[in-house]
Amino acid sequence: NGEILGIMKESGPAATGLTFIWMPQLFAKMPMGKLVAILFFLGLSFAGFSSLISMMELTSRNLIDLGLKRKTAIVCVAVVSYLLGIPSARNLVLFGNQDFVWGVALMISGIFVAVAVMRYGVTVLREKEVLQNKNDWDLGAWWDKNIKFIVPILGIALLVWWLSLSATVYAPDDWYNPMSPYSVMTCLVQWGAVLAMLLWLNRWMAERIQSHTD
Structure with missing residues (x-):
C-alpha cells in the first residue's frame, strides 16, 4: 500500500505518469493485458470526448443565442478551445496547474448551480421541470432540502479542505504566491479573473440578446 501511494504521489502533474506510464506497465503484466489496455484507453478517450461534447x-448555444449560425458557433468554440489548450499541452507544469485550479473550481460551480436553483425555486424546478419527465426519477421533497442545505454545506467544506491542503501540503512555503502552480493564491487569482470576465460577458450577452428580441 505504501508503494502504491508513493507511486501516486510521484506520478507527475495531473497523474499523467500514473495513467500513461504505470498503468501500461500494469497491463503488460496482466493476463490479456493488451486487450484490457485497449479497452481502458478507449474508454478514457470516450469519456474525454463525451465530456467535451457537452461543454x-x-x-x-450561447453564441447561437447571440445570432451566430450553429455551424459558425461550433467552429468558433472548437478553434478557441484548441488554441487555449496549446499552452497546457506543451507545458506539464501549466497543465498540472490548470488541472488543480479548475478541478477544485468544480466545487464552486456546484455551489453556484445550487444557488441558481434556489433563486429559481427548488420546489418549482422539481415539480415543473423534473417531475414532468416521466422517465426521470420521482424526486420527493427530500431533494429540495438536499439542494438547499446539503449541497452548499458539502461544497464549502470540500473547498475549504482542498485549499487547506494547498496551504499546508502542496505549497506550504509559498501559498501566497500566485505564480506557484499549487498555491492557494493561484486559485484565488485565476478564479477571480475568470469570474470577473464571465460577469462582464454575461451582462454583455444579456444586453445583446435583449436587443435582438426587442
Whole structure:
C-alpha cells in the first residue's frame, strides 16, 4: 500500500505518469493485458470526448443565442478551445496547474448551480421541470432540502479542505504566491479573473440578446 501511494504521489502533474506510464506497465503484466489496455484507453478517450461534447454544446448555444449560425458557433468554440489548450499541452507544469485550479473550481460551480436553483425555486424546478419527465426519477421533497442545505454545506467544506491542503501540503512555503502552480493564491487569482470576465460577458450577452428580441 505504501508503494502504491508513493507511486501516486510521484506520478507527475495531473497523474499523467500514473495513467500513461504505470498503468501500461500494469497491463503488460496482466493476463490479456493488451486487450484490457485497449479497452481502458478507449474508454478514457470516450469519456474525454463525451465530456467535451457537452461543454462545446453549452458554449455554442450561447453564441447561437447571440445570432451566430450553429455551424459558425461550433467552429468558433472548437478553434478557441484548441488554441487555449496549446499552452497546457506543451507545458506539464501549466497543465498540472490548470488541472488543480479548475478541478477544485468544480466545487464552486456546484455551489453556484445550487444557488441558481434556489433563486429559481427548488420546489418549482422539481415539480415543473423534473417531475414532468416521466422517465426521470420521482424526486420527493427530500431533494429540495438536499439542494438547499446539503449541497452548499458539502461544497464549502470540500473547498475549504482542498485549499487547506494547498496551504499546508502542496505549497506550504509559498501559498501566497500566485505564480506557484499549487498555491492557494493561484486559485484565488485565476478564479477571480475568470469570474470577473464571465460577469462582464454575461451582462454583455444579456444586453445583446435583449436587443435582438426587442
